[in-house]
Amino acid sequence: MPTGQAGYDPDDYRDRRDYDRQRQREQDASDRQRQREQERRDFDRDQWERNELIRKMVNDDNVVITSGEMKVINDPEMKMLEDGTVVRKKRGFGSGMFAQQFSQLRGQLPKKRTSSKRKKLNKLQSQAFREANQKLRTTKGILKKGKTQRDVAKLAQRILKKLRK
Numbered sequence: 001m002p003t004g005q006a007g008y009d010p011d012d013y014r015d016r017r018d019y020d021r022q023r024q025r026e027q028d029a030s031d032r033q034r035q036r037e038q039e040r041r042d043f044d045r046d047q048w049e050r051n052e053l054i055r056k057m058v059n060d061d062n063v064v065i066t067s068g069e070m071k072v073i074n075d076p077e078m079k080m081l082e083d084g085t086v087v088r089k090k091r092g093f094g095s096g097m098f099a100q101q102f103s104q105l106r107g108q109l110p111k112k113r114t115s116s117k118r119k120k121l122n123k124l125q126s127q128a129f130r131e132a133n134q135k136l137r138t139t140k141g142i143l144k145k146g147k148t149q150r151d152v153a154k155l156a157q158r159i160l161k162k163l164r165k
Helices: 016-059 067-074 116-136 149-164
Strands: 078-080 086-088
Antiparallel strands (some): 078 086
């Protein structure tokens, strides 16, 4: 019996945001796929260039590499400058992402001397830890069942208290 009203259509009431989200997900997935393919192509190109350089070196009769040169080539610590000199990479303050902030401090920081009081305490602490480890570990050096590093430290503190008296 017709009432003059159109029938119920669930699509009329569906939220458009769901469709937009789905489209965005598909777009993100295709972007990720494209990026992975680009990275794979870049890796393949780099690998091809590396293999091409090695092929040229191997096939060139004028190139002879000594064992000393081979060690330098295979050592990741060694680098060759533009002028051909081989240098070792710097460590410590001289390299790394925080090198800039320490460059002015190099050589200016005073060496801290350990006081005799501190030396005595360090000696007692190491003795206390030795005793605590001896009590809480087996002959193989494994912690006894139910014991943790925390227990070792607590016992070492108690032993240290006795040693200081």
